[in-house]
Every structure is written in C-alpha cells, then in structure tokens.
Amino acid sequence: MRNSFILLVMLFAAFSAGMSQHAAGEPSEAPYGSWRSPISAEMLVQGAVRFGDVSIDGDTVYWVEGRPQEEGRYVIVRRRPDGAIDDILPPPFSARTLVHEYGGGALLASEGVVYFSNYADQRIWRLNPGESPHPVTAESKQRFADFVHDAPRNRLIAVCEDHTTSNDEPANRIVAVSLANGNVTMLVDGDDFYSNPRISPNGRQLCWLSWNHPNMPWDGSELFVAPIAADGSLGKPRKVAGGIDESIFQPSWSPDGTLYFVSDRTNWWNLYAERSGQVVPVLAMDAEFGVPQWVFGMTTYGFRADGAIVVRCTHGGKWSVLEIDPNSGAQRTVELPYSNVSSIDVAGNAAYVIAGSPTEMESLFQIDLSTGETQVIRRSSPIKPDRAYTSVPEAIEFPTDGGTTAHAFYYLPKNADFRGPAGEAPPLLVLIHGGPTSATAAQFRLSTQYWTSRGFAVCDVNYGGSTGYGRDYRNRLRDAWGVVDVNDAINAALFLANQGKADPTKLVIRGGSAGGYTTLACLAFSDVFRCGASHFGISDLALMVHDTHKFESRYLDRLVGLLPQDEARYRERSPIFHLDGFDQPVILLQGLEDKIVPPNQAELILESLKKRGVPVAYVPFPGEQHGFRKSENIIRAHEAELYFYSRILGFTPSEKIEPVEIFNLPAR
Numbered sequence: 001m002r003n004s005f006i007l008l009v010m011l012f013a014a015f016s017a018g019m020s021q022h023a024a025g026e027p028s029e030a031p032y033g034s035w036r037s038p039i040s041a042e043m044l045v046q047g048a049v050r051f052g053d054v055s056i057d058g059d060t061v062y063w064v065e066g067r068p069q070e071e072g073r074y075v076i077v078r079r080r081p082d083g084a085i086d087d088i089l090p091p092p093f094s095a096r097t098l099v100h101e102y103g104g105g106a107l108l109a110s111e112g113v114v115y116f117s118n119y120a121d122q123r124i125w126r127l128n129p130g131e132s133p134h135p136v137t138a139e140s141k142q143r144f145a146d147f148v149h150d151a152p153r154n155r156l157i158a159v160c161e162d163h164t165t166s167n168d169e170p171a172n173r174i175v176a177v178s179l180a181n182g183n184v185t186m187l188v189d190g191d192d193f194y195s196n197p198r199i200s201p202n203g204r205q206l207c208w209l210s211w212n213h214p215n216m217p218w219d220g221s222e223l224f225v226a227p228i229a230a231d232g233s234l235g236k237p238r239k240v241a242g243g244i245d246e247s248i249f250q251p252s253w254s255p256d257g258t259l260y261f262v263s264d265r266t267n268w269w270n271l272y273a274e275r276s277g278q279v280v281p282v283l284a285m286d287a288e289f290g291v292p293q294w295v296f297g298m299t300t301y302g303f304r305a306d307g308a309i310v311v312r313c314t315h316g317g318k319w320s321v322l323e324i325d326p327n328s329g330a331q332r333t334v335e336l337p338y339s340n341v342s343s344i345d346v347a348g349n350a351a352y353v354i355a356g357s358p359t360e361m362e363s364l365f366q367i368d369l370s371t372g373e374t375q376v377i378r379r380s381s382p383i384k385p386d387r388a389y390t391s392v393p394e395a396i397e398f399p400t401d402g403g404t405t406a407h408a409f410y411y412l413p414k415n416a417d418f419r420g421p422a423g424e425a426p427p428l429l430v431l432i433h434g435g436p437t438s439a440t441a442a443q444f445r446l447s448t449q450y451w452t453s454r455g456f457a458v459c460d461v462n463y464g465g466s467t468g469y470g471r472d473y474r475n476r477l478r479d480a481w482g483v484v485d486v487n488d489a490i491n492a493a494l495f496l497a498n499q500g501k502a503d504p505t506k507l508v509i510r511g512g513s514a515g516g517y518t519t520l521a522c523l524a525f526s527d528v529f530r531c532g533a534s535h536f537g538i539s540d541l542a543l544m545v546h547d548t549h550k551f552e553s554r555y556l557d558r559l560v561g562l563l564p565q566d567e568a569r570y571r572e573r574s575p576i577f578h579l580d581g582f583d584q585p586v587i588l589l590q591g592l593e594d595k596i597v598p599p600n601q602a603e604l605i606l607e608s609l610k611k612r613g614v615p616v617a618y619v620p621f622p623g624e625q626h627g628f629r630k631s632e633n634i635i636r637a638h639e640a641e642l643y644f645y646s647r648i649l650g651f652t653p654s655e656k657i658e659p660v661e662i663f664n665l666p667a668r
Contacts, residue, residue: 027419032426032455033651035418039453041638044446045631047382051354053297056347057109064095064107072629088129094119097145099161100551104295105146117144137182146296153232154179157197169550187234200253207251214557217293220244223251241279249290254303262290264471283329287315292437292467302346310351312341314468317395340443358392358442388416391452393442398495406488409442411458426457428502430493432511432518439466457502463488481559482573485518490528506649524575524582531585531648533641536597539576539605547598579608585615587644589637591624615665
C-alpha cells in the first residue's frame with residue numbers, strides 16, 4: 001500500500017510538471033505521436049476503479065469496484081449514513097459472477113446483510129459487515145446472479161446457470177435459494193435465458209424476463225408475471241409484453257404495485273406500465289430509455305417514495321436524467337453537469353448515478369432530488385483532468401453506404417506543450433467498440449487522452465448496429481456484420497481525412513472483441529488503414545460459433561446467418577480466409593484464459609501473417625480473460641500498442657518502452 005501511494009504521488013508530480021511546462025512558453029513543434037505527455041500508461045490504472053453493481057439498503061449504499069491494482073479483484077464498498085466509506089469484502093473474495101460469462105448482478109444488500117456471488121467458486125455468500133463471509137450455497141457447478149431478497153420466506157430468488165451436464169449447454173432457470181440451509185429450488189424453467197426476477201411490494205407476485213435462441217435480449221424477449229403461492233412456488237405465468245421482435249428491458253414494480261418496463265415496440269426503447277391489464281405508454285419520446293442487456297443488474301430508472309419515476313435516457317449520444325409523473329407523463333429535466341449517465345438507482349428522495357462528461361472522470365454521485373444538489377461519493381480515478389491536455393469530442397454524423405449516415409465522436413490532438421508540423425494533418429486512431437451491439441459515449445477516458453495527448457486524433461465510431469439511435473439503427477447489422485460496421489469505420493476515417501482532420505496515409509484502427517473483428521476485417525478487406533490493433537478479436541466467425549459460450553452461441557444467426565446453410569457467408573466475412581489481401585501490419589493482444597474469444601483466434605491469424613511476410617506482433621497475457629483487468633497488463637497493452645504504431649508510422653515515442661517483437665518488420 002505504501003509503495004502504491006508513493007508511486008501515485010510521483011505520477012501526480014509528473015502530471016504537474018507537464019502543466020508547468022505549458023506555463024513556461026509557446027508549444028514546441030514536434031512530429032505527431034512523439035509528443036511528451038503527462039498521461040503515462042501507469043496513470044490509466046493507478047488508483048483507478050471500475051464501478052459495478054450498486055445496491056441501496058436504507059440509508060446505506062453499497063457498490064462493487066473492479067480494481068486493476070488488486071489483480072482485477074471486485075471489491076464491495078459501503079458508504080454509511082454518516083458518509084464514511086469503507087471496503088467490506090476482504091481478500092481473496094471477489095464479487096463477480098460468471099453467469100452468461102459477462103456477469104453483473106453479483107451483489108445484493110438487504111436488511112443489513114450483503115449477499116454476493118464469489119468469483120473463485122461461484123457460490124452465493126452472506127456477509128455481515130465486520131464479519132467474515134459465510135457460504136450460503138454448497139459447492140457445485142451452479143452459478144448465480146441477479147438476486148432479490150424474499151424476506152418473508154427467508155430466501156433469495158436468483159438466476160441460476162447450471163453447468164452440471166458437461167456435454168450440453170448449461171441450463172438457465174430462476175431458482176429460490178434457502179437462506180436457512182442453502183437448498184436450491186427451481187421456480188421457472190424451460191426457456192434458454194432468464195433475467196430480472198423481481199417481487200412485487202406486497203410479496204404476492206414475481207415478474208421476470210426470458211428469451212430463447214437465436215435472440216439476444218435486445219432482439220426479442222418476453223415479460224411474465226406469476227402469483228407466488230403460500231408455499232413459495234409459482235402459479236401459472238401470464239405474459240405481459242414482448243416477443244421475438246420486441247425487446248423488453250428492466251421490469252420494475254412501483255411502490256404502489258404497478259409493473260413498469262421498457263419496450264422498443266415503437267422503434268425507441270420507451271417506458272411503459274401495465275394498468276388494469278392494459279399496457280400503456282408512460283412517456284413517448286424519440287429517445288432510448290433502455291440499453292443492451294450484456295450484463296445483469298443494468299438500470300435506467302427507479303422510483304421515488306411518492307411514485308415519481310427518475311429515469312436516464314439518451315438521444316444523439318447524450319444522456320440526461322428526467323423526473324416523470326407516472327400518471328400525467330409530465331416531465332422535468334434534472335439538471336446535471338454530466339452528459340453521460342451509465343447507471344441510476346433511486347431510493348427515497350435520492351438518486352445514485354454513475355456519470356461523467358467529456359471533461360470529468362466517471363464517478364458515483366448522489367443527487368438530492370428535492371434540491372437538485374449533487375455530491376460525489378467516489379471517483380473512478382484520483383486524477384483530475386487538466387484542460388490543457390484534454391481533448392473534448394465533437395459529435396459528428398457522416399455519410400456512409402446506402403445513402404445513410406452514421407455517428408461518431410471526433411477528438412483532436414491536444415497537448416498544450418506541443419503542436420504538429422506545419423501543413424501536416426495528424427494520424428487518426430479509429431476506435432471500434434465491442435458488442436457489436438453496444439455504443440460509445442462522449443466520456444472523459446484517460447485511455448483516449450493517452451493517445452490525443454501524444455498527437456493522435458481519435459474517432460470513436462457508433463457504426464450501424466450500435467445502440468442509442470433506435471431499433472432500426474440497431475438492426476442495420478442484421479445479416480450484415482462485417483459489412484455495415486466495416487463500411488462505417490472506413491467512411492468515418494475517409495470523411496475526416498477528406499476534411500483535412502486526419503492524414504490519409506496514417507489511418508489506424510483498433511478495437512476489442514467484436515471491435516477486434518471489425519479491425520481485422522477492415523485490414524483484410526480494404527487498404528484504407530495503414531495498420532491496426534486487435535484486442536482479443538475474432539478472426540474466424542464460424543469458429544467463434546463453435547467455441548463460444550451459450551449466451552452468444554446463436555448471436556451470429558442474426559448478424560451473419562444460419563449454419564450450415566450460410567457457411568459460405570461466414571467464410572466470406574472471416575479475415576482468416578482472406579489473408580491474400582491482408583497486407584497491413586497488425587498487433588494482436590490476447591488473454592490466454594478467454595472463453596468468449598479463445599486464444600486460437602489470434603494465434604491462427606498470427607501464424608498466417610507470419611508465413612505471408614506481413615508485419616505482425618502478438619502479445620499474450622496469461623491469467624487474463626475477455627478484457628484485461630490486471631494493472632500490469634493494461635499498462636503493457638497500451639505501451640505495446642504505442643511502440644507498434646511508432647515502428648509502423650515512423651515516429652519516436654517520448655518515453656522509453658519495452659520493445660515488442662514485430663515479425664517481418666525490416667530493421668531500421
């Protein structure tokens with residue numbers, strides 16, 4: 001701990017030194033990419049946390065923090081009513097579930113007790129703050145997530161993923177877990193997936209979501225309600241809404257027992273309620289009140305004690321918070337200095353949001369809904385952005401194939417101490433988000449400023465298929481993954497190059513997971529980009545279908561086509577089979593324990609490019625899964641990528657970096 005503190009002080013000192021250089025005089029001219037930046041790779045993780053589940057129990061707030069400096073451990077943190085904040089989960093425990101592999105919904109606080117899913121054994125544990133955790137469930141091949149406390153029956157209701165039968169897909173169901181003896185009883189079964197079990201305020205009804213292959217929850221899902229019998233079993237379920245072409249998100253009971261939910265039945269994810277057996281809209285807007293349910297526990301709205309609804313919604317890539325009268329639909333905007341709100345939970349007259357802006361780090365805030373005052377509870381990083389080195393994004397809409405337009409955020413290079421050579425445009429780093437059904441936002445991220453402060457322009461693309469722009473925009477990727485996303489990435493880069501905002505000879509593309517696939521596809525199927533970086537990216541689409549986990553095993557049915565009848569299409573869009581046109585250098589970064597995109601995907605493309613003489617680098621990370629969680633690996637990944645770009649684009653980084661072996665690259 002002491003060494004970490006000393007390192008953090010040194011980093012702050014370096015950051016301050018950079019600022020003092022700016023005060024000394026005019027910026028110096030230097031090649032793009034070579035600018036000395038006060039944002040080091042170490043600063044990306046030092047003291048940084050990733051916010052996870054938030055759970056409110058009376059006046060006490062609990063949340064999960066993913067901490068790279070603790071080997072990626074997920075720690076439960078508590079804020080007491082007096083404002084004191086402390087960690088309550090001792091090592092080696094880590095509050096992370098592997099249901100659907102992506103997890104989420106691993107924490108519940110109720111009546112002074114905390115329940116969590118422990119990463120190492122996937123059992124449910126009980127934690128009385130100040131004591132050691134005690135197991136609730138026995139050792140098994142079951143995983144649990146998305147808990148709700150059924151206090152009168154002394155049990156938890158949860159989603160269970162059962163891996164007992166190794167030869168088949170795991171079975172997903174909703175179960176009751178006895179808090180007396182840990183026994184697990186099945187309540188709902190038969191569909192491929194479940195989420196959001198929620199008990200009505202009077203304890204007499206349970207609602208939940210379910211969906212089946214090949215749908216993902218944002219394609220189509222169904223909302224059911226069933227009565228809870230005296231013995232705890234469920235009566236006959238009743239379908240409230242949803243279907244194969246209607247996505248339902250976050251069913252919730254209001255204090256008076258009304259069932260609310262979000263549906264995209266009118267193209268936009270809007271808020272609805274069931275009243276007198278009829279589904280009625282609460283507020284119709286060309287805005288999104290829902291998000292793609294990649295993990296459990298995602299929230300976009302909650303209820304004040306008087307029944308008023310507090311909701312976060314997005315339009316045009318900007319998030320806002322509204323308070324809605326549930327009866328009249330009247331709304332008012334809750335004024336906030338933040339344009340990206342990624343989570344909201346409501347209790348009493350307070351809302352707890354995870355939010356940030358283009359100039360503010362993401363933080364956990366409390367909003368007093370009576371006064372509008374905000375209070376920072378916890379920042380995701382101790383580092384305060386300095387405007388002299390902060391690039392503020394511009395939302396752009398650019399023309400793309402088929403006479404349509406797509407969306408992105410453009411960041412100029414920004415460093416008060418340096419400017420680029422006269423008459424030159426900067427290199428452009430095109431960022432491709434994962435999913436592919438996901439979205440990027442205008443949010444201050446040190447990982448983006450790491451590049452812009454060194455002289456890169458950045459274009460963060462919300463290609464067709466991204467969320468936040470309505471169902472029709474999201475469905476552009478139907479049967480078109482590897483086409484629409486590739487064209488939008490290319491057209492974004494060319495649009496900026498044609499405007500003189502990027503050097504057309506130094507266009508770079510990078511992405512992780514699905515974004516890694518788009519990166520590889522752009523390099524294989526076009527010559528627009530000079531080089532790229534694939535973080536655990538997919539190179540063989542059919543191989544992903546056969547190797548990946550249950551949650552995504554039929555995902556590509558909607559995005560590419562059905563196997564085996566559409567095998568030719570899979571082959572046509574898989575970069576691994578088109579290496580004859582893959583002439584641009586690439587760096588591959590891969591976790592060796594990745595179950596979502598296994599390492600063989602990267603290794604296949606590595607060996608193929610090595611044989612063809614294309615410059616290629618491979619950086620494997622033992623112990624990492626899908627995404628890098630350990631601080632040393634996050635640091636190494638960024639520095640390796642910077643070193644790779646320097647060798648390909650021909651600039652010299654300002655800092656000393658451990659070299660990366662680049663095969664087939666001529667010595668200089």
